[in-house]
Amino acid sequence: MYNYTKQEKKIFMADKKHILLLTTGGTIASLPGDAGLEPRQAGVMEREIQQLRTHYEITVEDVMCLDSSNILPRQWQQIARYIFSKYAGYDGIVVSHGTDTMAYTASAVTFMLPNFPIPVVFTGSQLPLANVLSDGPDNLRTAFAMAASGAAGVFLAFDRRIMRGCRAVKVRASDFSAFESVNARYAGMISSRGLVLDPRALPVQTGSPCLKESLSEDVFLLKLTPGLSPNIFSALVQMGYKGIVVEAFGLGGVNILEGGLDGIAQAVQAGVSVVVTTQCLYDSSDLRVYQVGNKLLELGVIQGRDMTSEAAMTKLMWALGQGMDPGQIATLFTQSLAGEITVEE
Secondary structure, three states: OOOOHHHHHHHHHHEEEEEEEEEEEEEEEEEEOOOOOEEEOOHHHHHHHHHOOOOEEEEEEEEEOHHHHHHHHHHHHHHHHHHHHHHHHOOOEEEEOOOHHHHHHHHHHHHOOOOOOOEEEEEOOOOOOOOOOOOHHHHHHOOOOOOOOOOOOOEEEOEEEEEEEEEEOOOOOOOOOOEEEOOOOOOEEEOOOOEOOOOOHHHOOOOOOOOOOOOOEEEEEOOOOOOOOOOHHHHHHOOOOEEEEEEEEEOOOOOOOOOOOOOHHHHHHHOOOOEEEEEEOOOOOOOOOOOOHHHHHOOOEOOOOOOHHHHHHHHHHHHHHOOHHHHHHHHOOOOOOOOOOOOOO
């Protein structure tokens, strides 16, 4: 076996990208416990990390150790703060995370870290790394390749596909192809040619990086159902909610008979920002098409267009956290901050 000289080792290490791996728990780092799979610290991932060190210089830090169902907005803020405080000196950052709420975290971090100068890549797995059939090793390799790519922004890597953090949605509970880039191109794919990026799907930097971590938790995501009482809106106002994201029917259909608009009107008049998206995953809400939608626009309801529910909710939480009033929020939702919405030409 060839023994490298100190100088050769130095040159070899200099060619490696320096990647920071931040662990937060999730299935990828879980082991069987008395009541089922339990997330553990990064030591569970050490075997895979050692293999990756052949190609990258890696620093590992544990941020938290939680099932992603227990990751709340305060943890999104913690992750964003950690990323912002640590990124200097690294070529990219990988965040391992549970899959169930990863789309929410990735979307929220996207808004909290505008113009981030290096890749931040969220990933996880459907089976723990301790399982010999785990998809975790492949997802980690994909995430590290993206983190070393130099493409700035926040992304999610899964099943050899790269998507923007604010466009990712978990669409399957157990299949390895768990996430899809909804209503947007994939930012990259792994193929026989390696990592192939799509420049049209990469974020555009428009300023200096900064941390804008303030969020409002007073946002409610409501799935519209036939016969839902319009009183739900007045109840949400009384509970102190400042924003409501409504998953409406089709292009944005809402029941306008039997007082169906009254509750929404009361919420808007109370200063609550009401954003209407669609329950149809692969399309856009467009309130201008039908009478019911135009009546909503007359009330001052905001169109969610082709945003995912995760992006609409976290963008609204972020906007309220920045102290924006309903008029400013309405304007903000016509703008694409990080590719979360397709802006009409």
